Amino acid sequence: MLPFIQALINGLLLGGIYAAFSAGFSLIFGVMGVVNIANGEMVMLGAFITFWLFELVKIDPFLSLPFSLIGLFCFGYLLQRFIINRVVGAPPIMSYIMTFGIHLTLANLALLAWSADPRVITTSYSGANLSSLGLTIPLVQLATFGLAFIIIAGLYILLYRTQIGRAIQATAQDREMARLMGISVHKVYAVTFGIGAAITGISGSLIAAFRHVETGMGLPYTIIAFCVVVLGGMGYIPGALVGGLILGVISSLSTYLFTAGWSTAITFFLLYLILLFRPQGILGKGIVE
Amino acid sequence: MKKYGWLIGLGAVGLLACLPFFKSGYAINFLLIVFYWIGLTGCWNFMSGYTGYIDFGSVTYVGVGSYVAGVLTLKAGLPLFPAVLLAGLATFLLALMVGWPTLKLRGAYFAIATFALAEALKQVCEEWNSLTGGGSGLTYSLRLDDLTYYWIYLGLAAGVVGMTFFTDRSKMGYAMKAIHQDEQAAARVGINTHWIKIRAYGQSAFFMGLLGSLEASRLGYITPVDVFNVHITIKMVIMSLLGGMGTILGPVIGAGFLQVIEDVLGTSFLNWYLVFIGVIIILVIMFMPKGISGAISQRVARLLRKS
Numbered sequence: 001m002l003p004f005i006q007a008l009i010n011g012l013l014l015g016g017i018y019a020a021f022s023a024g025f026s027l028i029f030g031v032m033g034v035v036n037i038a039n040g041e042m043v044m045l046g047a048f049i050t051f052w053l054f055e056l057v058k059i060d061p062f063l064s065l066p067f068s069l070i071g072l073f074c075f076g077y078l079l080q081r082f083i084i085n086r087v088v089g090a091p092p093i094m095s096y097i098m099t100f101g102i103h104l105t106l107a108n109l110a111l112l113a114w115s116a117d118p119r120v121i122t123t124s125y126s127g128a129n130l131s132s133l134g135l136t137i138p139l140v141q142l143a144t145f146g147l148a149f150i151i152i153a154g155l156y157i158l159l160y161r162t163q164i165g166r167a168i169q170a171t172a173q174d175r176e177m178a179r180l181m182g183i184s185v186h187k188v189y190a191v192t193f194g195i196g197a198a199i200t201g202i203s204g205s206l207i208a209a210f211r212h213v214e215t216g217m218g219l220p221y222t223i224i225a226f227c228v229v230v231l232g233g234m235g236y237i238p239g240a241l242v243g244g245l246i247l248g249v250i251s252s253l254s255t256y257l258f259t260a261g262w263s264t265a266i267t268f269f270l271l272y273l274i275l276l277f278r279p280q281g282i283l284g285k286g287i288v289e
Numbered sequence: 290m291k292k293y294g295w296l297i298g299l300g301a302v303g304l305l306a307c308l309p310f311f312k313s314g315y316a317i318n319f320l321l322i323v324f325y326w327i328g329l330t331g332c333w334n335f336m337s338g339y340t341g342y343i344d345f346g347s348v349t350y351v352g353v354g355s356y357v358a359g360v361l362t363l364k365a366g367l368p369l370f371p372a373v374l375l376a377g378l379a380t381f382l383l384a385l386m387v388g389w390p391t392l393k394l395r396g397a398y399f400a401i402a403t404f405a406l407a408e409a410l411k412q413v414c415e416e417w418n419s420l421t422g423g424g425s426g427l428t429y430s431l432r433l434d435d436l437t438y439y440w441i442y443l444g445l446a447a448g449v450v451g452m453t454f455f456t457d458r459s460k461m462g463y464a465m466k467a468i469h470q471d472e473q474a475a476a477r478v479g480i481n482t483h484w485i486k487i488r489a490y491g492q493s494a495f496f497m498g499l500l501g502s503l504e505a506s507r508l509g510y511i512t513p514v515d516v517f518n519v520h521i522t523i524k525m526v527i528m529s530l531l532g533g534m535g536t537i538l539g540p541v542i543g544a545g546f547l548q549v550i551e552d553v554l555g556t557s558f559l560n561w562y563l564v565f566i567g568v569i570i571i572l573v574i575m576f577m578p579k580g581i582s583g584a585i586s587q588r589v590a591r592l593l594r595k596s
Binding site for chain 1: 337341343345353390391392393394396397398400401402405406409412413415416423428514519523527530533560561564565566567569570574575578
């Protein structure tokens with residue numbers, strides 16, 4: 001029973017971080033209908049910002065969060081303004097392929113610059129655990145889990161309680177009407193993409209605190225984001241939280257019960273079945289085309 | 290011009306079929322790979338380019354085809370050609386079964402579902418050690434010589450392009466284009482849209498199964514990661530897009546163009562090559578959303594209007 005509970009806890013801890021980097025993906029899809037295949041590259045860039053700040057100027061991984069927040073916001077803003085904006089409103093395939101092109105460019109530029117070596121951040125508290133009743137909780141993961149919740153709560157408040165959030169929602173609901181009401185749609189799109197990239201980037205920084213950082217890490221995280229967002233409902237932000245936790249628990253438990261390989265297979269079959277039978281997500285609040 | 294298009298095509302195929310009598314070695318090896326990709330891209334274009342249902346998991350049929358033929362030749366002792374035909378049949382049936390529920394999904398949902406299925410099947414092949422050899426792979430014992438592959442791939446590429454040509458202006462072709470433009474309207478005028486999509490999906494899967502299993506036998510050794518590689522799907526998508534989606538010659542132009550670039554850049558700048566491809570994709574989407582053939586036909590139309 002104890003290992004089972006341990007697997008459950010590990011799954012929940014992982015799920016929090018899944019939720020954080022999927023929320024940005026969900027936001028971008030919900031507002032402009034763009035499936036951002038380069039989402040994982042934002043995770044990768046965030047992780048590398050944290051790694052280099054730690055390696056070169058000894059900034060603690062948790063203190064590097066503002067840097068990846070600002071860095072990726074600017075990057076996302078410019079990317080949307082000058083490149084992705086061209087495919088908003090075009091047939092969806094254009095956005096998949098465009099963002100795939102961005103994924104390919106970024107991942108391989110990173111590979112050229114930083115090589116494929118996996119890197120690890122080791123701090124004084126890296127191996128610290130909280131243990132009682134035979135269960136262990138890694139402290140770093142617990143902290144990132146908490147921060148992931150704060151990130152999603154922050155996004156929620158930004159969307160539902162601020163002026164720019166209302167503009168984003170209005171644009172998502174009816175682009176033409178928002179434009180007539182005096183909202184600069186292109187600016188809103190660019191800000192939304194910036195916010196999406198920034199959240200994803202911070203999640204990458206959090207991941208860097210307890211996992212390997214490498215240039216090829218992007219695509220797997222994009223795939224996880226697909227699963228999370230489909231589970232929770234595409235475009236519905238709180239759904240990312242539910243989807244992330246569920247996916248984290250499922251993959252952790254099925255790894256414990258079977259093997260890691262079967263766990264991946266189960267995850268994908270689950271994703272497929274959810275799409276077939278409940279495309280609006282578990283909570284039923286996602287966008288259905 | 291359009292009326293005699295098939296004659297010109299037949300002439301081109303005839304010339305290419307005679308080429309090995311004059312040239313040999315590198316040119317033949319390069320062209321057979323181009324034909325292979327024209328075939329695969331043609332399949333993708335036939336389904337996704339015409340109906341607008343973007344399949345992000347086409348590699349499923351390449352992978353399943355490779356494994357069916359591999360298991361049949363190794364474990365059941367079948368000769369290569371029956372095994373390849375059975376692989377095609379298997380992928381055809383699988384596509385009908387998968388297509389039935391999956392083709393009810395739309396847009397991003399269809400794309401993600403097909404992608405998920407391809408990844409799931411890759412993992413199954415990786416874990417099912419007793420049948421597929423798992424992650425360590427499967428070795429084919431039967432291989433033809435390069436020249437035979439050249440002719441077979443030429444034949445299959447011509448077959449797929451020919452299928453697209455004859456479907457393009459048939460009832461089926463118009464139904465597929467109608468689905469692309471407005472599926473509900475198409476259904477309202479009496480087109481059985483679901484069946485048309487399943488049929489197109491099955492037909493393209495059949496050829497992908499044949500091509501996949503033949504290519505597996507040519508390479509001689511397969512692993513789940515190789516034959517279910519998402520980059521195979523992506524390459525089909527990009528080649529279709531570069532050439533022009535939903536056109537007859539799009540796959541020929543796109544596959545030829547990208548394969549030449551890959552040959553020129555890929556060998557000398559392996560990492561930069563992928564960066565270039567990424568940038569090319571971004572630029573094409575930004576400035577030539579209808580692909581190379583679309584951009585050319587626009588230019589031609591403008592010139593004709595002027596004169």
